[in-house]
Amino acid sequence: MNSNQSLRLVERGMGMYIHIPFCKQKCIYCDFPAYQNLQDYYDTYLYALLQEMTLFKEAYPESGDILIDTVYFGGGTPTELSILQLEQIIDHIKSLYHLADDCYFTIESNPGEVTRDYLVGLRKLGFQRISFGVQTFNNEALQMLRRSHTGEEAIEAVKMAHDVGFPDINIDIIYGLPNQKGADIEETLRIISSVPINHVSTYGLQVEEGTYLYHLVNTELLSLPDEDSEEQMYETIIGGLEKLGFERYEISNFAKDGAYSAHNLKYWHDSDYLGFGAGAHSFYKGVRRENNRNVMPYARTVDNYELPIVQEEVISKDRAMEDYSFLALRTKWGLSEKRFYEKFGISLALKYSDVLATLINQGLIVYEAGVYKLTKEGIKRGNYVFTHFI
Numbered sequence: 581m582n583s584n585q586s587l588r589l590v591e592r593g594m595g596m597y598i599h600i601p602f603c604k605q606k607c608i609y610c611d612f613p614a615y616q617n618l619q620d621y622y623d624t625y626l627y628a629l630l631q632e633m634t635l636f637k638e639a640y641p642e643s644g645d646i647l648i649d650t651v652y653f654g655g656g657t658p659t660e661l662s663i664l665q666l667e668q669i670i671d672h673i674k675s676l677y678h679l680a681d682d683c684y685f686t687i688e689s690n691p692g693e694v695t696r697d698y699l700v701g702l703r704k705l706g707f708q709r710i711s712f713g714v715q716t717f718n719n720e721a722l723q724m725l726r727r728s729h730t731g732e733e734a735i736e737a738v739k740m741a742h743d744v745g746f747p748d749i750n751i752d753i754i755y756g757l758p759n760q761k762g763a764d765i766e767e768t769l770r771i772i773s774s775v776p777i778n779h780v781s782t783y784g785l786q787v788e789e790g791t792y793l794y795h796l797v798n799t800e801l802l803s804l805p806d807e808d809s810e811e812q813m814y815e816t817i818i819g820g821l822e823k824l825g826f827e828r829y830e831i832s833n834f835a836k837d838g839a840y841s842a843h844n845l846k847y848w849h850d851s852d853y854l855g856f857g858a859g860a861h862s863f864y865k866g867v868r869r870e871n872n873r874n875v876m877p878y879a880r881t882v883d884n885y886e887l888p889i890v891q892e893e894v895i896s897k898d899r900a901m902e903d904y905s906f907l908a909l910r911t912k913w914g915l916s917e918k919r920f921y922e923k924f925g926i927s928l929a930l931k932y933s934d935v936l937a938t939l940i941n942q943g944l945i946v947y948e949a950g951v952y953k954l955t956k957e958g959i960k961r962g963n964y965v966f967t968h969f970i
């Protein structure tokens with residue numbers, strides 16, 4: 581998918597997200613709705629997922645007329661399901677919703693958990709993009725994080741996906757891991773340069789409350805790199821990816837040859853999307869919804885013919901303008917005066933005159949030809965910039 585195709589999808593239709601909350605094992609840093617050892621419930625969950633789609637369509641019949649042009653299976657680990665189970669989900673989506681003929685399908689997966697035959701099966705189902713949770717190629721670190729794979733398996737998985745014809749392959753990389761050194765990042769970059777991928781998502785490790793990692797760090801059983809070392813790792817990976825020909829098109833996302841994540845572009849442009857599954861979020865007609873993240877309560881609710889929504893928020897115009905502004909600033913396309921006016925009927929300069937002037941004075945954003953963009957320093961201090969809009 582090239583740059584123009586990706587951007588066209590932002591404007592053309594709506595995205596759909598399907599959450600599969602199962603994993604082979606739980607990583608110590610993970611606070612997503614993702615659970616291990618629930619194999620006995622996969623069929624129950626599948627039934628509930630299909631039922632939720634049906635219930636949503638009954639509650640919002642007009643949603644069936646809107647063109648869906650990206651479908652993203654995330655998790656958890658969606659490839660925990662069999663090809664047959666994934667096919668059932670896709671068939672059900674097609675029976676209820678208006679999928680574009682060229683709808684762009686993405687699936688997340690973990691290395692070491694997919695065979696060549698399975699990948700061939702995914703291609704036959706129409707998946708064009710696969711996103712592997714690699715995180716690091718260092719086996720010691722992978723073991724410490726309780727990842728289910730080795731660095732060698734990650735390389736192997738990417739090569740297999742390429743061999744069976746996936747045009748778009750992403751890997752996720754985390755930096756700032758406990759005991760991580762700069763040399764490890766250099767090694768990551770060396771491996772990235774040798775594998776057939778066209779997208780990298782990279783994040784600093786977050787220590788989320790309630791995770792096992794949080795406990796280990798708080799009891800000083802594990803220590804994180806200090807701020808300077810983490811900053812150095814950040815600089816190394818960002819600079820290294822750019823040298824390898826990956827374009828930074830969003831704060832944490834890098835693509836080669838315009839292979840942007842078509843589905844995520846919709847989030848960053850604050851477009852509508854439907855989300856199904858335990859813990860899934862949606863943004864539809866000005867309302868954000870969040871589903872119950874616990875598998876059995878989710879399934880029981882749906883079984884009682886109720887939508888499993890636990891939170892619903894009508895987004896005010898002010899809130900929509902805030903969200904749009906900082907999401908747009910995250911991307912290389914920036915915050916455009918023209919687009920803002922077209923979307924909200926208000927001048928950006930009027931709405932945020934003080935904020936924009938302050939951020940320009942602080943050297944965190946620049947203004948060029950009707951568009952505000954983050955500077956290099958602004959990217960680094962993204963959260964500080966974004967709070968100004970809220």
Ligand code: SF4
Nearest residue numbers: 603606607610614656
């Ligand atoms: S594989 Fe991903 S979703 Fe599953 S536990 Fe690990 S980090 Fe969480």
